[in-house]
Amino acid sequence: MIRLQTLRVRGVRGIVDGPDLNIEKGGVILCGDNATGKSSYIDAIEKVLTNRCSSLDDGGRGTSWSKQGSHINCADSEIDLTIFDGNKDVSINLNTDISTLEKQTQGFLEAARQQSFVLRRRTLLDFINAAPRQRYLAIEYFLNLEEYGAFENQLKEMLKDVDTQLSIAESDKTQNERTLKEKLKLKYNEGISDKRCLDTVNLTLNVAGIELLETLENVSNRVQKVEALLVPFKDIGILQKVQALADYVKQIPDIQNLRQTANQYLLACEEIIAEESRLKGHFYVQVLETGFTWITEDGLERCPLCDNPINIADVKAHVDARIAKHEQFIELKKQQAEAHKAFLNALEQHKHENIERQWREAFDSEVPEQFKTTINHVASLLKLHRAPISTGEIRRSIQDFPEEYYLQGIQILRDEINLKLASFPDSTRYAQLYQAKSQLVATSFHLQQIANVTDLINHLKICQGHIKILVDIAEKGRKNAVQKLLDTVVEVANGYFQQIHPKEGIGSPKLEVPKRGSGSIELISQFHTEIGDPRGHYSEGHIDSLGLCLFLAIRRIHYTQRPELSLLVLDDVMHSVDANHRRDTANLIFREFSDHQIIITTHDPLWFEYLKSASQKSKHKFTQHRIAHWTLEHGPVWGDHLANYEWLISDNGITAKPSDLVIKAGILLEEMLQNLCNNLGISVPFRIRGDYTIGPLWDSFFVAVKKNEEFYDNTKLCLEKIEELKNLRNWVGAHWNEWAQTLTQNEALAFTGAVLQLQNHTYCNECSQFIVRISELDGVWACAQECKRYNKKQKKATAQGSKQTLGWQELAAMGIPAGQQISRLISMLQDEQKAGRITTRVQAEEFVRKQQALRNKTS
Amino acid sequence: MSNDRDKKIKELANLNQVALKEFEILLDQNKDLLPEWKQAVVALLATSVTPPKDIDSIRKLLTGKQNDQTSNS
Numbered sequence A: 001m002i003r004l005q006t007l008r009v010r011g012v013r014g015i016v017d018g019p020d021l022n023i024e025k026g027g028v029i030l031c032g033d034n035a036t037g038k039s040s041y042i043d044a045i046e047k048v049l050t051n052r053c054s055s056l057d058d059g060g061r062g063t064s065w066s067k068q069g070s071h072i073n074c075a076d077s078e079i080d081l082t083i084f085d086g087n088k089d090v091s092i093n094l095n096t097d098i099s100t101l102e103k104q105t106q107g108f109l110e111a112a113r114q115q116s117f118v119l120r121r122r123t124l125l126d127f128i129n130a131a132p133r134q135r136y137l138a139i140e141y142f143l144n145l146e147e148y149g150a151f152e153n154q155l156k157e158m159l160k161d162v163d164t165q166l167s168i169a170e171s172d173k174t175q176n177e178r179t180l181k182e183k184l185k186l187k188y189n190e191g192i193s194d195k196r197c198l199d200t201v202n203l204t205l206n207v208a209g210i211e212l213l214e215t216l217e218n219v220s221n222r223v224q225k226v227e228a229l230l231v232p233f234k235d236i237g238i239l240q241k242v243q244a245l246a247d248y249v250k251q252i253p254d255i256q257n258l259r260q261t262a263n264q265y266l267l268a269c270e271e272i273i274a275e276e277s278r279l280k281g282h283f284y285v286q287v288l289e290t291g292f293t294w295i296t297e298d299g300l301e302r303c304p305l306c307d308n309p310i311n312i313a314d315v316k317a318h319v320d321a322r323i324a325k326h327e328q329f330i331e332l333k334k335q336q337a338e339a340h341k342a343f344l345n346a347l348e349q350h351k352h353e354n355i356e357r358q359w360r361e362a363f364d365s366e367v368p369e370q371f372k373t374t375i376n377h378v379a380s381l382l383k384l385h386r387a388p389i390s391t392g393e394i395r396r397s398i399q400d401f402p403e404e405y406y407l408q409g410i411q412i413l414r415d416e417i418n419l420k421l422a423s424f425p426d427s428t429r430y431a432q433l434y435q436a437k438s439q440l441v442a443t444s445f446h447l448q449q450i451a452n453v454t455d456l457i458n459h460l461k462i463c464q465g466h467i468k469i470l471v472d473i474a475e476k477g478r479k480n481a482v483q484k485l486l487d488t489v490v491e492v493a494n495g496y497f498q499q500i501h502p503k504e505g506i507g508s509p510k511l512e513v514p515k516r517g518s519g520s521i522e523l524i525s526q527f528h529t530e531i532g533d534p535r536g537h538y539s540e541g542h543i544d545s546l547g548l549c550l551f552l553a554i555r556r557i558h559y560t561q562r563p564e565l566s567l568l569v570l571d572d573v574m575h576s577v578d579a580n581h582r583r584d585t586a587n588l589i590f591r592e593f594s595d596h597q598i599i600i601t602t603h604d605p606l607w608f609e610y611l612k613s614a615s616q617k618s619k620h621k622f623t624q625h626r627i628a629h630w631t632l633e634h635g636p637v638w639g640d641h642l643a644n645y646e647w648l649i650s651d652n653g654i655t656a657k658p659s660d661l662v663i664k665a666g667i668l669l670e671e672m673l674q675n676l677c678n679n680l681g682i683s684v685p686f687r688i689r690g691d692y693t694i695g696p697l698w699d700s701f702f703v704a705v706k707k708n709e710e711f712y713d714n715t716k717l718c719l720e721k722i723e724e725l726k727n728l729r730n731w732v733g734a735h736w737n738e739w740a741q742t743l744t745q746n747e748a749l750a751f752t753g754a755v756l757q758l759q760n761h762t763y764c765n766e767c768s769q770f771i772v773r774i775s776e777l778d779g780v781w782a783c784a785q786e787c788k789r790y791n792k793k794q795k796k797a798t799a800q801g802s803k804q805t806l807g808w809q810e811l812a813a814m815g816i817p818a819g820q821q822i823s824r825l826i827s828m829l830q831d832e833q834k835a836g837r838i839t840t841r842v843q844a845e846e847f848v849r850k851q852q853a854l855r856n857k858t859s
Numbered sequence B: 001m002s003n004d005r006d007k008k009i010k011e012l013a014n015l016n017q018v019a020l021k022e023f024e025i026l027l028d029q030n031k032d033l034l035p036e037w038k039q040a041v042v043a044l045l046a047t048s049v050t051p052p053k054d055i056d057s058i059r060k061l062l063t064g065k066q067n068d069q070t071s072n073s
Helices: A038-050 A103-114 A121-129 A132-140 A146-184 A194-207 A216-229 A236-250 A255-279 A285-298 A312-325 A327-348 A355-363 A369-386 A391-400 A403-422 A427-500 A540-561 A579-592 A605-615 A641-648 A658-680 A694-705 A709-725 A727-734 A745-762 A808-813 A820-834 A841-858 B003-011 B015-029 B035-046 B056-072
Strands: A003-012 A015-017 A027-032 A078-084 A089-093 A118-120 A506-512 A522-527 A530-532 A567-571 A597-602 A622-631 A635-638 A772-774 A780-782
Touching: A003 A038, A003 A597, A015 A038, A015 A635, A027 A038, A027 A605, A038 A078, A038 A089, A038 A103, A038 A118, A038 A567, A038 A597, A038 A635, A089 A103, A118 A121, A121 A132, A121 A540, A132 A522, A146 A194, A146 A427, A146 B015, A146 B056, A194 A216, A194 A427, A216 A427, A236 A355, A236 A403, A236 A427, A255 A327, A255 A391, A255 A403, A285 A312, A312 A327, A327 A369, A355 A369, A355 A403, A369 A391, A369 A403, A427 A506, A427 A540, A427 A579, A427 B003, A427 B015, A427 B035, A427 B056, A506 A540, A540 A567, A540 A579, A540 B003, A579 A597, A579 A605, A597 A605, A605 A622, A605 A658, A622 A641, A641 A658, A641 A745, A658 A694, A658 A727, A658 A745, A658 A772, A694 A709, A694 A727, A709 A745, A727 A745, A745 A820, A808 A820, A820 A841, B015 B035, B035 B056
Parallel strands: A027 A597, A027 A622, A118 A567, A567 A597
Antiparallel strands: A003 A015, A003 A078, A078 A089, A506 A522, A522 A530, A622 A635, A772 A780
């Protein structure tokens, strides 16, 4: 079975560069305040295993791994996950090509990508709060119905095809009916039938004098007959063109109009000349009016030309007088302009712009020469008279117009057109025959088309009905299967739920797939006598529990589907559940999922303790970490006692400054006291802020431990040393002052040694836990497997904690260097005592001296 | 976990097969499908180990008549 082993993370979400997460066989329990990077580890695990991150990639929020996956100060993300495949370590990162991995690892990663193993609080609430359709979509990803879904979709695609074909066929039928109605001149809303078509066609045949049809079967025979009668009309296209030309020629206006307008124009021009002669000089009324406007608007007081003074009123009177004197001239000018326009319009009507082309098309020859010469003359006249010319030129051009020649040309056109029209057969007859043929052909063709397409429509409708049935069956089949799965999910979920909330009258959840609609899931649950939406009656805690149990049930079923993935990740899912139920939940998780590797994060220190306690019952060890704090620059920092303990006994601890030693040892002592007061049931003064620091904890602890004789006997020395030096932590860490600067190495070592000794007496590495009070054994203090055990009443010296034990100070006093060497010797002494080889202090000192001599010899 | 529940969970391990079984049951119960349609679907399911990927036998029933029409015209 594949297990996660080590997670190295760089530049991901809230993590800058580690710390690395070593994952024990049982899993990880991680505790930290909000926004300290817990979920960043979960995101990294999910991303590297599934190539997606549900907290970012679920869409709809505008977030994605590509945008927010990296730490905001890091350009690149690195995730290296080492897994153990049962035989060897396998390293996976964001660039790993799955196909290059061994089959077992491939199966593990494929299962991770298909199934649910990560639950976040947001996912949990989303599922409960989602609309039924959204709930189905949320769970659809994990239903593993791809193959069946493909089958169902194929049927649906086929139904879509049929719908499209049916729509096209019906449109085709409508188009054929519309065209046939137009040909037969039937009303738009009239129905099409063989009889109606036959009657209509017979009416047309009757008009054309052709034998009527008895049935529509003889249509082709009648078409042949009509076509034979139409043979003489083969040039009917030309006839239409000649007819159009004849119509045009008929409408050529009388030449009298042209003559009249030309004379009027000439007369107007002559009258202007005569009036000008009378007035002796040209007169421009517009110049007068415009000049006066300029003078008025500019308010000129002197003439710009002669510099004489100007009186506006005098100027206006002078202008008005001049215009009055020329009123007759002005009127004549208007008449001349109108006469000019009328003359040009008359000339336009004799221009015959398109007649040459029309003639060519109808007669296949050029228009007669005489007519052509005349229309060229009209075109040149138009060009001449559009520009201003003298009255003499106007007169000459009018006199030169070849009126008689033009009229003869028009007559030639008429004669030739009439001659051509006479050469064609009767056009009325042609119209009758043409309509008869058109209706016969249309009736035959479109009725056949309508019959064909009607047949097709009937077939498609049958197919549509059957495919609809198959789609319906496919949907029902899927829903039935999903419902069976959901029934099992809720049965399993309720089993879990009742373990957390036994005899509370709630639970029995139901996930129902409604029969209508393509896919949705209704969630209902029992609340005493009521059954309905759990949000209606459940508390927040109950809803949290219900969501968690449903997820755990799905995980359990998925594990059956793909046993290669035995991983359960719960990211801070318990928010509103009270302490007792949280304890039950912790027990449930470790009991029911003992076949899984479990990774749990929480912000709640109490649940962290419950989880640690519950994990003791597991056959596997768990990594336990507490995140002390988080900064943007450094990311999360481990703050749990083991990390501090490891640091104190490491080379870093040995060479550290006295103040740093005291600070670390103080943090370790504080957490130890929190755990021990909790585990041993020691009453401490209540603090509403929940900040249980060394001060209040130590006083209570120091009083309480004296009541356990065996424990006190074993720890008296270190307890008294801590009592003596405990304020160092406060002075150095919280209230840095001059005194703290004088802190000596010996004082720091003495305090640190005492704290480490207390850790050795109270924390069991085998059980990964501090000692707890076991009420059933008359208040015995012990770890889970009683590796460390202290009786309330002293009976006899025990192997682990006897007076023969040499502590930190004694070993330091014997000249042993602080740090790892002392820890190693304490551990070796304990082993010797356990084995019964050391029973006195003298033997212990002898053993230490021998070990040192051996070490000195080796080095 | 009870044996019954374990058994149920195991039965649902391959949901595709469960859904297909449900499809077959509903198909068998249906009275509205024409015999040739039912035969085509049953034959299709009989030859499928997993849910059918190729449903051309049903498509033939859909297109067969149209081909006839084309040839007639």
